[in-house]
């Protein structure tokens with residue numbers, strides 16, 4: 001995974017007064033699945049357009065497979081498959097015919113294109129619908145056909161804009177798993193832009209958080225989590241049951257909070273009725289369990305988790321908001 005495939009060096013795009021992409025530095029490696037995450041208007045689409053040579057950077061450098069899309073847009077398009085969020089096909093042609101058409105546009109003979117298309121339809125699990133008109137496909141099927149379509153030209157890179165928009169959660173999960181499988185089988189680099197955090201987290205090797213034109217954090221979930229929550233990397237959640245007599249006694253809750261706060265490594269304790277949440281510098285789950293039981297309460301459940309992407313995302317966005325205010 002050490003061969004750089006996409007290099008962005010100080011990449012900037014300005015529309016009049018608005019800096020849509022602000023000095024972006026990023027390297028994405030061969031075979032990597034990279035998720036560009038950010039809210040609407042963050043600059044994801046503008047970045048993608050610059051990668052594809054569809055809009056010129058105001059300043060900075062971009063290289064895709066060693067090619068400069070500004071000076072060689074056609075060469076870049078040969079190596080990069082782009083799946084927009086609103087991918088469309090010829091409704092009156094079947095899925096197979098649509099792919100054959102793409103193959104022929106990419107200089108294949110009809111026979112070559114047909115063979116390749118049939119193989120790809122099978123890989124994206126659309127063999128059964130190969131002879132069905134694309135106009136009858138569901139949104140999820142269209143996305144899978146879109147994936148087969150970009151694979152027709154054996155791309156080194158696939159760029160996808162909001163790949164799961166409009167697909168139901170099960171279909172989205174299956175589609176992401178398909179991307180993961182195809183990328184790993186063929187060592188294809190995938191850059192996907194999304195604001196569906198939890199879905200995307202599962203298949204990305206690394207994630208870049210993009211806010212107001214700036215990449216504010218890059219890494220895999222664990223390293224982002226470690227970096228951001230260095231002082232309180234663990235969350236331990238417990239459900240307790242108070243003895244019946246204690247329900248009326250609010251001191252009991254305060255007592256528990258204080259007892260837990262005394263454990264070495266605890267940063268914060270939040271008690272909401274039966275639910276207790278402890279933010280800690282270390283994994284102190286056993287000490288938490290002992291403290292609850294010694295306090296005379298029943299421990300119903302105990303779980304520990306690291307901060308997830310949702311926590312990370314919120315934290316970074318909160319930070320950004322604070323800076324912006």
Ligand SMILES: Nc1ncnc2c1ncn2[C@@H]1O[C@H](COP(=O)(O)OP(=O)(O)OP(=O)(O)O)[C@@H](O)[C@H]1O
Pocket residue numbers: 015018020038039040041042043044045046047
């Ligand atoms: N052609 C343009 N002219 C002027 N401003 C533009 C143009 N294209 C994009 N912008 C602005 O640049 C900023 C970044 O837009 P961009 O579409 O790249 O964001 P995004 O992260 O892809 O968001 P979305 O998911 O909503 O597309 C926005 O403020 C947008 O209004």
